[in-house]
Amino acid sequence: MTASNGSAVPDFMRPVVADGPPASARVVAEHTFLALNESMKQLYETSLTTFTQNIHDQVPVVLALFNGAGGQMILYRPGQQPECAPPVPISYQIEKSVAHSTMAIYEILAPYLDDAYANQLWRAPLAMYRTQNQSALECLAALDVPDDTRATMHGVLEHNLAFMDACLSKGGYTYAELENYTRGTTPLSITLIGMASAVQVGHWMRVVENWRNELGADWERSYAATNTSHVARRNHILYTVLVQFMGAEAMGERLFLLETPEFETTPEKMLDVLGRIVADRSLGMVFFCDFYLMGDVELLGDGARTAIEREMAKRGREALLPPRVPFHCNDWPWATDPAKGTGPARLEDAVLGCPVRPVG
Structure with a gap:
């Protein structure tokens, strides 16, 4: 086969060679302009690596990562190796494991509630989990936990x-029996959650306080970030601990709550996002005369607001738009106005209306 330029194309090249009409001038032009943005992305990534390194060379950074062991904290001091804080005492995980055990039983039994007596698929996993609970009960005396925790x-x-x-x-079992069981453990589960939280909070308060004292004046220049999934962002323990030592004025300025799709993430991903936020602030100042516009705000500009209003007007409806608020904000990164919500605001309040039988 001969190409349009007169050169022969070997047969073995046919699977990878375009076999159709040449691209139009419009398509070529579109690709040319799209290439500008692709190049910008590559240049941005290259510069971001340099910006992030410059941040590490100048200011301390604290990362607080969510995980099932009560969290992980890492201190990056300029010119030094990262310092990983000691983990939360294992009693936190032990107490949380027992508090969650009721939920595990629910997860085993709930899929077969329609006819548990006829469908016995729940029996084997429940028998296995019963053995694990029995083993835990027999080992309880060997644990190094306070007496009230052991009793709970x-x-x-x-x-x-x-x-x-x-x-x-x-x-078999019925829904009423399952509900009575779960509600029966609620008071003890709430108590255990409180005990585990006290261990976690006490540990991280000591860690952050020690780092603040060691850094001295540099603490006031430090950045900190913690990750969260959507379900955990409204009452975030690690972020709230950091606020105690960085102050409310650091929120949204040097202290960040970064939402991720997973419960856990990596320090590398966290540092990448933190670097983007800080680097884009300078970009926002250079281009738009506002330090916080680019790095901190998912911008709903006047063009988009006007377009939404116009499109909703076509449909005979009023546009629902967020209020215009300053780009720079030191407010908590979650809902704080009780008047804008409904229902309980504490775990204890959530179960007040549930019938709960006493547990000895």
Whole structure:
């Protein structure tokens, strides 16, 4: 086969060579202009690496990463290796494991509520989990935990075992029985959650306080960031601990809550996002005379607002738009106005209306 320029194209090249009419001038032009933005992205990434390194060379950075062990904190001092804080004491995970055990039983049984007596697929996993609960109960005395914590854990485990034994011996269960069981452990679960939180908070308060004292005046220039998934962003423990030592004025300026699709992320990803925020602030100042416009705000500009209003007017409806607020804000990064919400605002309030039978 001969190409349009007169040169022969070998047959083995046919699968990878365009076999159709040449692109129009319009398509070529579109690709040319789109290439400008692709090049900008590459140049931005290259510059961002330099910007991020410059930040590390000049100011301390604290990362507080969410994980199932109560979190991880890392201090990056200029010119030094990262310092990983000691982990939260293991008692936090132990207390949380027992507090979550009721939910695990619910997860086993809930899929078969329609006819648990006929569909026995729940039996094997429940029997296995019963063995694990029994082993935990037998090991309880060996744990290094306070007596009140041990007693609370004992109550949950005994309640778990009694309910699982009833299900296995009867060969089934009803929704009413499952609900009564879960509600019955609610007071103890709330107590355990509070105990675990006290261990977590006390640990991180000591860590951050020590870092603040060690850094001295440099603490006032430091940046800090923690990650969150959407479900955990409204009451974030690590962020709130950091606020205690950085102050409300640092929120949105040097302290950031970065929302991610996963519960856990990596320090590298966190540093990348932090670098983007700080670097884009200078860009915003150079281009738009506002330090916080580019790095901190997902901009709904007047052009977009006007377009939304116009499109909604075509549909005979009023546009719903957020109020215009300053780009720079030191407010909490979650809902803070009780008048704009409904229902309970505390875990304890959420269960007040639930019938809960006493647990010994």
